[in-house]
Amino acid sequence: MTFQKDKFEKLVEYGVLEKSTSSGDYVHVHAQEHSEDFLDAMEKMNSSGNVVWIVGYPKTGSHFVQGILKNMGCKLSTDVKDEKGGIYIEWNPLENQRFGTKAIKLLENAAKTHEASDVPLIMPHSHLPLSSFPAKIDGNKVIFVDRDPRATASSAFHFFCEKKDDEDTVYIEPYVKTMEVNEDINKFTELFFTGNFYYGDYFEYNNQWKKNFEAKYQNAEILYLKFEDLKYNLPAQVSKIADFLEFENVNADKIAEESSFKVE
Template sequence: METITWFHKESGFTLDYATSTEIIDAMKTFEVRDDDVWIVTYPKSGTTWMQEMVSAVSADGDLESISKKSLDDRIPFIDCIFPFDIRPRFQELEEAASPRFIKTHFPHQLIPQGVLTKNPKVIYVARNPKDVMVSCFHFYNAFVRNAPKVKWDEFFQHFITNNVPWGSWFDHNLYWWNRRHESHVMFVTFEEMKQDLVKVVSDVSKFLGKDLDKETIERIADHCSFGKMKKNPQANKSQNLMKDTVNGDTGNTVQFMRKGKVGDWKNQLTVAQNEIFNNLYKDKLQETDLNFDKFVL
């Protein structure tokens, strides 16, 4: 199996090339505030979707005001340092006024401990693992980082052995699933967002202590529909995918947001791969009540 050179090992985890030792060390002392709002997800689970929703809700539905600031600046991604960042996001956040809105993919073992021990609001977005796996495959291959593109069969093996950025989907999701009943934790699925976005916007509004009227909630839901999100340059950040760390513009036109569908895995997994993953899925979740069965099996 070919080594994917745009990933690296750190603290026992496979991480993205842009998650440095400096960041891992900084997370050990990063000060979490009780009025923080953390959007925590495994990659490609609806993170950007929830970021835009939280932005709109926190602005009381003032969509014009949030459009004046990039999504990355409204809700910084604390895990990585990219070539287009002026300085590490965690340093900006240390100086930012409250309340802070923060995005992370870190598993609980690497996330700042205050997220686990204090009471910041945590919105965890989960998505069925087969669609996550397929979406991650296409997403990582959109980057040209002086490394060969990984083939699907190779990536499948990397995913089921946790040799992908941010580790095991199962461990990542189960930690927050087991804390979903805590008052400061909201656990929501990508599939719920696809099924009834208005309800999810309403639930997020209540969770964040907002009392938005029906018209505002519906307007936010319309703004956050996948079709409009894909056309929104602040959300569909394709320009950042087109930059190679060494060679500059790669000509890559792959967009940050691809299909946003439920069940797209059926177009990718072979019959044999599906059987292998089903056995893994049943083994990892058999003693839990986390259930994506109707979207996976």
């Protein structure tokens, strides 16, 4: 199967993909409000300061790592809100924030006011490709989560087919219908492994993050984790995260027990 450019263009028309003006890549974004220039706002975002990001291809474990950081005492951005303006940050990925550009501005302000805090602010997890990740992340730390691509594809298939009719994931239905998935795991897997999943080519996505991060962000740090290591030796991975964040006296066994999860 070759790249289905015509169908990706349809997904742009549906509003669940944008073509980046900087890289030319098709990037999945979806905001229910304040959606104009949403991708551009993310690409130009300034989160410099005491901030941690969790990044990875969908269904690789970013939600799980977010839970670990919460149990370690980090401040979640879901606590950030503008009550007067009615703007708040959701548990959703950065690129799926309901309030679009308003959410980006709220997060930028939160990063500034949180800079002197003893614990880092955890930004919404993100599946953005490196080419569209926020430009200014000086002083930030990034945790990148990877997973066996076969397990990732299987988990993504079940998630997309189960969530295609949910109000909270309205961006899924256009992809499932346009690509004619028809709840066929073989069709979905073929799309996934030929770069036709709308988060981009899985292998290219990972390669870009692993090979080019340090060149793009010389004043930020990154930690690479494997989902399988989290699954089979969680206390050791908790300790690794604690060291990366420079946390002291962390009870890795206790946090691992509190953070246990059901594997999809």
